[in-house]
Amino acid sequence: MSLLSIKDVSIDFGGIKALIDVNIELEKGSLTGLIGPNGAGKSTVFNIITGIYKPTSGKVTFNGKTISQKPYNNTKLGIARTFQNIRLFKNLTVLDNVKIAQHIHVQYRLLSSFLQYKKYLDGEKSQDKQAMDLLKIFNLDKHALNLAKNLPYGEQRRLEIARALATKPKLLLLDEPAAGMNPQETKELTDTIRFVRDKFDITILLIEHDMSLVMDLCEDIYVMNYGKIIAHGTPDEIKRNPEVIAAYLGEEDIDEKEILSIEGGV
Amino acid sequence: MIKLKQILKNRLLIFLGLLAFYGIIQILLSTNILNDYYEINIVLMGINVILAVSLNLINGFTGQFSLGHAGFMSIGAYTSAIITYKLGLPFPLAILIGGISAGITGILIGIPSLRLKGDYLAITTLGFGEIIRVIFLNTEYVGGASGLSGIPKYTNWTWVFWIAVITVVLIKNFINSSYGRCCVAIREDETAAESMGINTTYYKTLAFTIGAFFAGIGGALYAHNFYIIQPETFNFMKSFDILTMVVLGGLGSITGSILSAIFLTFVYAVLQDYAALRMVIYSLLLIVVMLFRPEGLMGTKEFSLKKLFKKGEKSSEFTVN
Numbered sequence: 001m002s003l004l005s006i007k008d009v010s011i012d013f014g015g016i017k018a019l020i021d022v023n024i025e026l027e028k029g030s031l032t033g034l035i036g037p038n039g040a041g042k043s044t045v046f047n048i049i050t051g052i053y054k055p056t057s058g059k060v061t062f063n064g065k066t067i068s069q070k071p072y073n074n075t076k077l078g079i080a081r082t083f084q085n086i087r088l089f090k091n092l093t094v095l096d097n098v099k100i101a102q103h104i105h106v107q108y109r110l111l112s113s114f115l116q117y118k119k120y121l122d123g124e125k126s127q128d129k130q131a132m133d134l135l136k137i138f139n140l141d142k143h144a145l146n147l148a149k150n151l152p153y154g155e156q157r158r159l160e161i162a163r164a165l166a167t168k169p170k171l172l173l174l175d176e177p178a179a180g181m182n183p184q185e186t187k188e189l190t191d192t193i194r195f196v197r198d199k200f201d202i203t204i205l206l207i208e209h210d211m212s213l214v215m216d217l218c219e220d221i222y223v224m225n226y227g228k229i230i231a232h233g234t235p236d237e238i239k240r241n242p243e244v245i246a247a248y249l250g251e252e253d254i255d256e257k258e259i260l261s262i263e264g265g266v
Numbered sequence: 267m268i269k270l271k272q273i274l275k276n277r278l279l280i281f282l283g284l285l286a287f288y289g290i291i292q293i294l295l296s297t298n299i300l301n302d303y304y305e306i307n308i309v310l311m312g313i314n315v316i317l318a319v320s321l322n323l324i325n326g327f328t329g330q331f332s333l334g335h336a337g338f339m340s341i342g343a344y345t346s347a348i349i350t351y352k353l354g355l356p357f358p359l360a361i362l363i364g365g366i367s368a369g370i371t372g373i374l375i376g377i378p379s380l381r382l383k384g385d386y387l388a389i390t391t392l393g394f395g396e397i398i399r400v401i402f403l404n405t406e407y408v409g410g411a412s413g414l415s416g417i418p419k420y421t422n423w424t425w426v427f428w429i430a431v432i433t434v435v436l437i438k439n440f441i442n443s444s445y446g447r448c449c450v451a452i453r454e455d456e457t458a459a460e461s462m463g464i465n466t467t468y469y470k471t472l473a474f475t476i477g478a479f480f481a482g483i484g485g486a487l488y489a490h491n492f493y494i495i496q497p498e499t500f501n502f503m504k505s506f507d508i509l510t511m512v513v514l515g516g517l518g519s520i521t522g523s524i525l526s527a528i529f530l531t532f533v534y535a536v537l538q539d540y541a542a543l544r545m546v547i548y549s550l551l552l553i554v555v556m557l558f559r560p561e562g563l564m565g566t567k568e569f570s571l572k573k574l575f576k577k578g579e580k581s582s583e584f585t586v587n
Contacts, residue, residue, distance in 0.1 A: 050461060075463030083461075089454035091566065099444070100451045104463040106444040110472075113443030114436050120443065121270065127444070167463055 003028045003203050004171055009048060009058030018044045020227045022058070026171070031197050031204045033214040035238075036224035037247060042207045043084060045224075046173050049205075050074055050081055063170065076104055078170035082160040082177060084207075090149035094140055094159055097148050098131040101166035131166065137199070138162045138192070154185045158192065165200060172196070174206035178213050186210060190217050215239070223247065288427050295423055305423065306491070307535045312426030313487050314527040316433045318511040319520055320480035323437050325509070326517035326566075327446065328473040329453025330380060331388040335481050335508045337395030338368040340500035342482025343489035344408055347417045350490065357420040361429070361486045368482020369475050371398070376474035380467060383456075395505055403497040413496030414489075421491035429487065433480050438520055440476065449473045453518075514555055516562030521569035526562075 006024040010017065019041050026032055034042050047053045048060060051067055051074045060067045067074050080101075089097050108123040135141040138158045143151060148159060157177060164172055177193065178186045190213055197204050208214045214221065215235045223231040223238060225247040231238055238244055291308065294300045300308070317335060324332045346364035349355045379390040408414050440446045448469045451459040460466050489495045511530050515522030533551065537544040555563065 070465075071460045072463045072465045075461065081461055083458065087455050087458040089451055089458065091454060092450065096447060096450075100447045100459070100464075101462045103444045103448055108444070110445060113445050114439050116439050116443075118270075121273070123444075163462070 002026055003063060004049065004205075005061050006045070006048070007059045007061075009055045009060060011044065011048065011053060012056045018227050019048070019055070022224075022227075022229055024222055024229070026203055026205060027220075028170075028203055029197070029201065031193070031217060031219050032206070033218035033221040034205060034207045034224065035209070035211070035214055035221060036230075040224040040247075041227040042224055043175060044227075046081060046175055046207065049171075049173060050079060075167050075169075078168070079173065080164035080167045080169035080171070081173040082157075082164050082175055084175040084179065086156050086160055088148040088156060088160060088163070090147070092148060093145050094135065094148055094151065095128070095131055095144040097159060097163050098134055098166045099127055101163045102127055102130065104167060134162050134166055154181060154188075157181070157189070161192070161196065165196065169202060171203045171205065174204065174208075176207055176209065178208055178210045186213055189213070193217060284431055288424075291427070292423060307531065308423060309421060309426045309487075309491055310535075311528045311531045312423075312430045313421075313484050313491070314508070314511060314531050315430045315524050316480055316484040316487070317508045318515065318523040318527040319434055319437055320477045320484065321508050322512045322515070322517065322520065322523045323441070323449075323473055323480075324477040325512055326519070326523075327441055327453060328449040328470060330470055330474065331384060332391040332474070332477070333388050333502065333505045333509065334375065334391035334395035334398075335477075336500040336502065336504035337391075337398040338372060338478040338481035339485035339488065339504065340398055340402060340495075340497070341368040341371050342485030343495050343500070344402060344414070344485075345482070346486035347414050347489045347495060348408065350420065351414065351417050357418075357425075357490065360490075361425075361483055364486030364489075365479045365483040368485065369479035371482075372475040372478025373471060376471040376478075377467075380470040380474060392502055392505070395500075395502060399497045399500055402500075409496075411497065413494055413499075415494040417489055417493055417495065419490060419493060421487045426487055429483060433483070434520060434524065437476070437480070441520070445469070445472065450518075510552065514552065514562055516564035516566060518566035519562065519564035519568055522562055522564030522567075525564070525569070 002025040004024070004026040006022055009019055009022045011019045022041075022045065024034075024045070034045060036042055044053065048055055049062075049067065051069050051071045054069050062074070062077055062079060065077065067077065067079075089100060092100070106123060106127065108117070108119045112120045132141055132144065135144055138161070140151075140155060140159055140162060143155065148156065151159060161172075161174070161177070174193070178189055181189060193204065193206070194217060196202070206214075206218070218235060221231075221233065221235055221238045222229055223241070223244045230243045230247060231241045233241070291300070295305055295308075317339060321332070321335045324330050342364035345367045346360035349360035349363055350357055375391070375394045379387060379394065382390055402408055403411055441450070448459070448464045449472070451462065451464060452466050452469055456466055485500075511527045512523055514530065515524070515526030533548065534544075537547055540547070559565075
């Protein structure tokens with residue numbers, strides 16, 4: 001059984017059809033890319049999966065359960081995400097950013113946080129340890145007590161992924177993780193994402209415009225245009241799909257050379 | 267990282283410090299070196315500390331702009347006054363029930379109004395505060411517009427000091443827990459907080475309720491300090507007074523709220539002799555502070571002796587080198 005299944009999902013925003021009969025299946029442990037031109041509906045798919053938008057028709061199931069319309073409940077089911085425009089808790093420390101995301105796994109109750117029982121102290125201690133371990137993996141431990149807003153851009157992106165992982169998700173949604181990165185940073189990010197999938201044993205769905213990253217990383221790719229899925233397949237199949245090429249370049253017959261140039265980045 | 271023994275030792279030291287401070291003021295009061303006039307103002311400082319710190323939890327830490335604090339305060343004041351004056355029950359019980367009834371009102375008002383954000387929430391809470399006031403104004407049982415008079419004077423330095431200490435400690439502990447961090451996360455970015463699994467409505471209501479509870483306790487102490495309470499005492503100007511303390515001290519700093527509550531109560535008392543100029547000077551002072559420190563006296567930082575000493579050490583090292 002697939003981990004996430006989006007079945008015939010459509011959504012209208014006051015007459016504008018943002019998604020039309022979208023079908024996506026994610027197998028457990030897979031690394032899938034979702035690509036398409038701007039305005040194709042990729043972020044809308046993310047917002048449907050996380051429960052921010054309610055589909056007009058169709059159904060989204062996660063691990064056999066229908067997803068909730070409350071985003072925080074879906075986090076508890078095991079869905080975590082990052083944002084296209086970084087949304088860290090900027091004025092808090094790097095450590096606190098991670099600790100906030102751990103809160104659904106916190107052991108102590110309200111009363112012991114008021115009175116700071118031993119349970120609270122133990123809870124905080126193990127939270128600190130887990131958070132630091134996670135930061136170490138992302139090479140952010142030396143910044144633990146710095147404010148998130150003072151990190152360089154690439155590290156903020158990494159922190160956002162670390163924060164999402166602190167909720168202990170089964171499915172991680174990455175919204176344009178490489179946006180604004182230089183080729184070197186993108187390369188490192190590719191390694192990080194692959195490492196995360198293997199280390200944490202999770203399923204990843206990512207939206208990305210950087211074709212080199214998508215083609216290099218993803219085993220399975222969905223292509224969207226005008227709210228529809230226009231293609232689905234392995235990177236090689238997608239590269240040769242005439243509809244995909246048309247969607248990106250606006251022409252139908254293009255020779256092999258130009259197709260290869262798509263890989264460089266669109 | 268955290269050592270239990272060290273924590274216990276620190277707590278003991280803080281407690282001893284507080285005890286010493288309490289003792290000194292108590293001796294000064296009982297020997298009449300500080301007369302009744304001072305006592306009233308010192309007690310008022312304590313009450314304002316409770317009110318400012320509890321409002322800071324809502325406005326500063328959770329980022330929900332509430333203007334209804336005087337409303338919660340009045341519920342605590344009236345409830346406790348009914349319990350001691352009308353029913354003749356003991357004062358500690360009155361304080362507790364005053365707080366609880368304000369807390370329950372906080373839940374009832376919080377659930378519908380906390381769906382709103384920013385300006386809308388501010389207006390709604392302002393409205394609720396006024397509704398509470400008008401209800402008291404039109405209730406004959408509590409004296410209507412002329413208010414309740416003849417409330418026994420139970421509030422004194424001892425009560426106010428220790429309740430203020432408990433308030434500050436409990437709210438500080440709350441903020442340093444996972445629950446408090448969730449509240450701060452909501453202030454920082456509500457969308458991101460929700461996608462981290464934080465039930466934002468729950469945490470906003472929780473902060474609102476805790477804030478209202480302590481406002482009620484502040485109100486109970488207030489009622490038993492001044493012999494008389496009237497609905498007019500708890501109008502929206504009172505809410506603004508408390509808000510001023512919070513903003514001046516720094517939204518998101520407990521020590522800031524404590525300092526500015528004490529400072530503003532002091533300024534207010536000193537200026538009492540210059541009635542005509544009082545509001546002018548008071549306003550000018552606020553404008554000056556806001557111009558030079560728009561984030562408030564403390565910003566979101568906390569004042570701590572430890573840091574002060576550490577800074578001292580560093581600078582001395584620097585000169586040695």
